[in-house]
Amino acid sequence: MYAEVVLSRVSKDIDKIYHYSIPHKLKDKAQIGAQVLVHFGARKDIGYIIGLLEKSTVKKTKDIIEVTSDFPLFTKESVNLARWLSDYYLSFFISSLRAVMPPGTGAKEKTSLKGKKKKKKSRVPSPKSKEEVEIGEPLQATPEQRKALDLIFESLKKKEAKTILLYGITGSGKTEVYLQVIAELLKQGKGSIVLVPEISLTPQLVERFRDRFKDHISILHSHMTVKQRNFEWLRIAKGESQIVLGTRGAIFAPVKNLSLIVIDEEYEITFKQEQNPKYHARVVAEHLSKEKGAVLILGSATPSIETFYKAEKGEYKKAILPKRIDDRPLPPVDIVDMRQEIKAGNRGVLSRKLKEEIKETLSRREQLILFLNRRGYFTFVMCRECGYTVECPRCSVSLVYHSKERKLRCNHCSFSSEAPIICPKCQSSSIRYFGTGTQRIEQEVAETFPRAKIIRVDRDTVKKRGSHEVIFAAFKEGKANVLIGTQMVTKGLDVAKVTLVGVVAADTAFNIPDFRSSEHTFQLLTQVAGRAGRHNLPGKVIIQTYNPDHYAIRHASKHDYEGFYNEEIKLREDVGYPPFKKLINVLVSGEEEKKAQKLANDLLKFIEKRTGSSSGVLGPVPPAFPKIRGNYRFQILLKTEDLNKARKAVAESLEKVVRLQGVRVSVDVEPVNML
Ligand code: ADP
Numbered sequence: 001m002y003a004e005v006v007l008s009r010v011s012k013d014i015d016k017i018y019h020y021s022i023p024h025k026l027k028d029k030a031q032i033g034a035q036v037l038v039h040f041g042a043r044k045d046i047g048y049i050i051g052l053l054e055k056s057t058v059k060k061t062k063d064i065i066e067v068t069s070d071f072p073l074f075t076k077e078s079v080n081l082a083r084w085l086s087d088y089y090l091s092f093f094i095s096s097l098r099a100v101m102p103p104g105t106g107a108k109e110k111t112s113l114k115g116k117k118k119k120k121k122s123r124v125p126s127p128k129s130k131e132e133v134e135i136g137e138p139l140q141a142t143p144e145q146r147k148a149l150d151l152i153f154e155s156l157k158k159k160e161a162k163t164i165l166l167y168g169i170t171g172s173g174k175t176e177v178y179l180q181v182i183a184e185l186l187k188q189g190k191g192s193i194v195l196v197p198e199i200s201l202t203p204q205l206v207e208r209f210r211d212r213f214k215d216h217i218s219i220l221h222s223h224m225t226v227k228q229r230n231f232e233w234l235r236i237a238k239g240e241s242q243i244v245l246g247t248r249g250a251i252f253a254p255v256k257n258l259s260l261i262v263i264d265e266e267y268e269i270t271f272k273q274e275q276n277p278k279y280h281a282r283v284v285a286e287h288l289s290k291e292k293g294a295v296l297i298l299g300s301a302t303p304s305i306e307t308f309y310k311a312e313k314g315e316y317k318k319a320i321l322p323k324r325i326d327d328r329p330l331p332p333v334d335i336v337d338m339r340q341e342i343k344a345g346n347r348g349v350l351s352r353k354l355k356e357e358i359k360e361t362l363s364r365r366e367q368l369i370l371f372l373n374r375r376g377y378f379t380f381v382m383c384r385e386c387g388y389t390v391e392c393p394r395c396s397v398s399l400v401y402h403s404k405e406r407k408l409r410c411n412h413c414s415f416s417s418e419a420p421i422i423c424p425k426c427q428s429s430s431i432r433y434f435g436t437g438t439q440r441i442e443q444e445v446a447e448t449f450p451r452a453k454i455i456r457v458d459r460d461t462v463k464k465r466g467s468h469e470v471i472f473a474a475f476k477e478g479k480a481n482v483l484i485g486t487q488m489v490t491k492g493l494d495v496a497k498v499t500l501v502g503v504v505a506a507d508t509a510f511n512i513p514d515f516r517s518s519e520h521t522f523q524l525l526t527q528v529a530g531r532a533g534r535h536n537l538p539g540k541v542i543i544q545t546y547n548p549d550h551y552a553i554r555h556a557s558k559h560d561y562e563g564f565y566n567e568e569i570k571l572r573e574d575v576g577y578p579p580f581k582k583l584i585n586v587l588v589s590g591e592e593e594k595k596a597q598k599l600a601n602d603l604l605k606f607i608e609k610r611t612g613s614s615s616g617v618l619g620p621v622p623p624a625f626p627k628i629r630g631n632y633r634f635q636i637l638l639k640t641e642d643l644n645k646a647r648k649a650v651a652e653s654l655e656k657v658v659r660l661q662g663v664r665v666s667v668d669v670e671p672v673n674m675l
């Protein structure tokens with residue numbers, strides 16, 4: 001017998017399958033999923049068996065030295081999944097295989113295996129009969145939930161590999177729908193995976209799932225230790241738990257009889273992994289759904305444009321939960337035109353209106369949240385008189401200011417222009433390079449309201465004080481009445497006394513040079529607005545903006561997703577962005593600028609020739625961050641209707657174009673982060 005082995009090192013040169021012979025003494029242990037020690041060149045290396053062969057085409061094979069794992073780390077099915085991942089995302093096979101292996105497999109393997117054994121022993125006191133499935137009581141479904149449940153069960157019964165969009169605002173009862181479907185499947189001995197964005201995996205949510213599913217659930221997220229995750233992974237693999245609640249990577253959990261995948265808030269950028277394999281959990285979920293005939297539910301109030309488009313076309317089914325369970329209306333949203341503030345001589349961060357509302361909220365002894373978008377730390381150019389921002393005439397994304405050369409550049413194409421000193425639209429000289437921080441807001445609030453008790457939440461304060469949950473808890477207990485924060489405050493925070501939410505600078509989000517910036521702005525504003533008036537006290541939302549007529553802001557202020565979608569989808573079609581065209585981003589980087597540029601040019605030429613007219617190939621251009629940690633970067637962007645063909649062309653270019661030493665190439669298929 002022979003084994004197909006991949007080596008555990010990540011390197012282009014050894015991204016292949018090697019054949020080894022299996023000595024008789026190892027014939028039982030050398031199975032698919034085994035970790036093995038093998039000779040490779042002059043050294044010994046760790047590898048994994050991904051297949052078994054009766055015969056080998058290789059003339060002289062070496063023996064496997066030793067099997068170093070006690071049990072298979074993955075199945076044949078996982079190997080197929082890893083292969084699909086590598087093909088789809090053009091990543092090394094071993095990187096993809098890592099994603100489907102128990103967490104921490106590799107360097108820390110020995111310790112994690114030991115940890116598992118100990119725990120296993122301690123679990124043997126509580127023997128349980130397989131039959132009994134003890135779970136918590138469901139709530140009586142509302143008529144809307146009933147309709148959604150019926151639609152989902154219909155697909156489950158038919159074993160249709162269907163994707164269902166569960167479209168409903170926060171508090172409309174989506175989670176209860178997930179819980180009831182999962183409970184029914186559990187009774188039938190079937191498994192489920194529920195994915196949520198990192199930030200939504202709050203203790204309250206975990207508690208809710210645990211209350212319902214007791215021991216049948218495993219939680220998986222990146223804040224757990226490798227040991228903890230490894231332990232849960234093995235419980236899942238053994239079928240001891242049939243339900244997984246986790247973040248992105250949990251999509252690979254080896255759930256037995258997987259019949260349902262739920263992705264909550266599927267539009268969140270954290271579902272895309274930024275390291276190899278650069279997968280999107282939704283794309284993997286759709287693949288798994290097709291492979292296993294499982295149902296995929298995407299739940300959101302603000303679905304990604306791609307998802308809503310598919311639902312509109314009938315490719316996805318759609319279930320709607322139109323109102324909050326408690327029938328509480330969404331808070332009214334006021335837009336403040338910041339251009340008028342400048343005209344009135346107010347150069348501060350807070351508008352007169354927002355200050356007035358803060359004052360009233362504080363005098364009523366209620367609480368408020370001031371929100372600032374962190375990703376808006378970008379330097380972009382905007383006129384404070386008229387709100388004009390400089391956009392690329394070809395790509396309709398805002399241009400990024402590169403301070404070194406004092407130029408504006410498009411990070412999607414080669415367009416560049418001088419940074420204007422006078423606003424091209426209104427001729428005022430109030431054109432500025434933007435960026436406001438939470439500290440600045442804190443300072444202004446403290447000066448205006450000396451008696452306000454303020455808590456600031458951002459990466460710095462979270463580092464100092466522990467998790468943001470600790471900070472939220474303090475706020476909830478009333479230890480402060482003003483919370484100032486970034487993205488972290490958009491979710492999971494449910495405080496009865498919060499009656500005012502102020503979005504300090506709504507514009508920062510859509511000036512990010514990314515074609516999804518309007519979408520992100522809309523989603524963000526909707527999320528933030530949902531923090532106000534969640535209980536008995538009525539809430540209010542103020543959005544400060546220099547672009548009050550921008551469609552993302554207009555529609556967000558009316559809580560009108562579909563209005564926003566209708567405008568956005570037209571734009572996407574006109575400019576040729578997803579869902580109409582697919583993107584592949586090829587990033588070339590190296591310490592020597594000339595060399596990096598040369599390789600980028602060579603790759604571009606090759607790719608252009610291969611794709612012909614089926615793809616637009618743009619670049620190479622310096623991206624928004626043209627130099628990171630001493631490395632010069634060049635970007636090639638493929639816009640295509642034929643993702644397979646474009647992907648093949650890129651893969652071939654990686655094989656055939658002569659590489660230059662010290663220059664790296666990184667490929668991102670269907671990128672989310674365009675910076
Ligand atoms: P979403 O996931 O859309 O935010 P949830 O499922 O969390 O909505 O429901 C919002 C609130 O309403 C929760 O407190 C939940 O316990 C409650 N709830 C959900 N469904 C029902 C129901 N059928 N009957 C009573 N309360 C419900």
Ligand code: ZN
Nearest residue numbers: 392395410413
């Ligand atoms: Zn451009």
Ligand code: ZN
Nearest residue numbers: 383386423426
């Ligand atoms: Zn202007």
